[in-house]
Amino acid sequence: MRVVVVVILAGVATAQAQATYKPKPVANLKQIMRSIPYPNSNLIFDVQSKSPKDEMEWKNVENASMAIVEFANLVTIPGRVLENGQPVPVERADWNKYARGLVDAGQACYQAARKRSPEAVIGCTDRLSESCSHCHDVYRDRPQAAAAPKKP
Ligand code: HEC
16 A cells, blocks of 8 residues: 555656756757747848738748847857857856847847838848847857957
8 A cells, every 4th residue: 555655656756847847958059040040030131122011921020030039048048068069158248248139139120020110120130130240250250269268
């Protein structure tokens, strides 16, 4: 009889453990760069050459903008690695500043899309591409420089 009780309790504990999910990175940084900001920023940049033609296409621009905003969270959670296995430098102040740039640019594009204004979306695209290039200049295109200890 006692054995049965123990087995049942163990089953409950396992179910509770499975119900809890703690955020943890799965993909490397390059993989999430290719899967999230790359297609979503392209969708926003496309407005430069072709205005959204209906409600659904405008919603797509809104959704892409929110993906950019939320991507800031994915690049700042600890434990992710770059393609080369080095840790993503989430403890660095400038890394977090660049991540913050994604939030600001994505929100600007979101507001522009909500206005249903192609001109406003085109207006946010400079900010959007800068939010990428500011970080890429330092951490992607010159990774050795970023990894080097800061000069006093
Ligand atoms: C906070 C820093 C940061 C921001 C902001 C950022 N990136 Fe990146 N990105 C990187 C780093 C670092 C890599 C290299 C990743 C690796 O080696 O694993 C990278 C790589 C990439 C790649 C892969 C390139 C390849 O070789 O295939 C793409 C695509 C990309 N980023 C797109 C974007 C876009 C689009 C934005 C803006 C909407 C953006 N990134 C914003 C840091 C950033």
